[in-house]
Amino acid sequence: MRTYQIGAFAKFTQTPIKTLRHYDAIGLLRPAHVDRRTGYRHYTGAQVEQLNRILVLKDLGCSLREIRGLLAERVPRAQIAAMLQDKHAALVRHVAAERERLARAAARLATLATEHEVAVRTTAPQLVASVRATLVDHAACDELFAELPAGGERGAIWHACSPGVIDCEAFVFLAAPIARRGRVRVRELPARRVASLVYRGEHDYLPAYAAMRRWLAASRVTVTGAKRELFLGDGITEIQFPIEAA
DSSP states (O other), X not given: OOEEEHHHXXXXXXXXXXXXXXXXXXXXXXXXXXXXXXXXXXXXXXXXXXXXXXXXXXXXXXXHHHHHHHHHTTOOHHHHHHHHHHHHHHHXXXXXXXXXXXXXXXXXXXXXXXXXXXXXXXXXXXXXXXXEEEESSGGGHHHHGGGSOSSSOEEEEEEEEETTEEEEEEEEEOSSOOOOOTTOXXXXXXXXXXXXXXXXXXXXXXXXXXXXXXXXXHTTEEEOSOEEEEEEETTEEEEEEEEEEO
């Protein structure tokens, strides 16, 4: 049987000699023969197939310990296929997460000319008391808060903002449930993944929304619900758009 010294085997398989020695040391790919007199390692042509199998599993994200176990224990092909399916699913999730990160970086570049930062975060579930009505203009939202309990942090969900059709739900956060009265209803706002932007004062309103629109367009995300505004006091407003990856 023809054999190849480690240098020749490394050259035609394009595998560093150091790597082959390491695979030998950990019992992953033993040489077919070791010359007792010189200590030279010799490999056969058939071992190229073994090396290829190692490289395939390594490329799929398997650790050397996992690979050694799979090869040494002669694991059934069906079990290997199931493990590789799990690896494939993990890689798909990782690629999707990195694509989303790349899109957010592109969106940040698109908004560098403004002072507005858009962050992606998950909101907590919140108990609220709310009143929903169709308004003639946005300013009329303030009148809805007169029907709500005082003291809690205030906000508004804009279910529709088309010309002539402004569907607003004014709400206040609650620490505990209250009795329903009149048009007031009590419900829980669910946790949502949102794009969040904070602006200050009425004059910053239009630039803030322009920055948010640029970010949404560049981020390759889908808006999945009505926009929300939280009124944080001292003229500070947070815009929230519920989103998911496109």
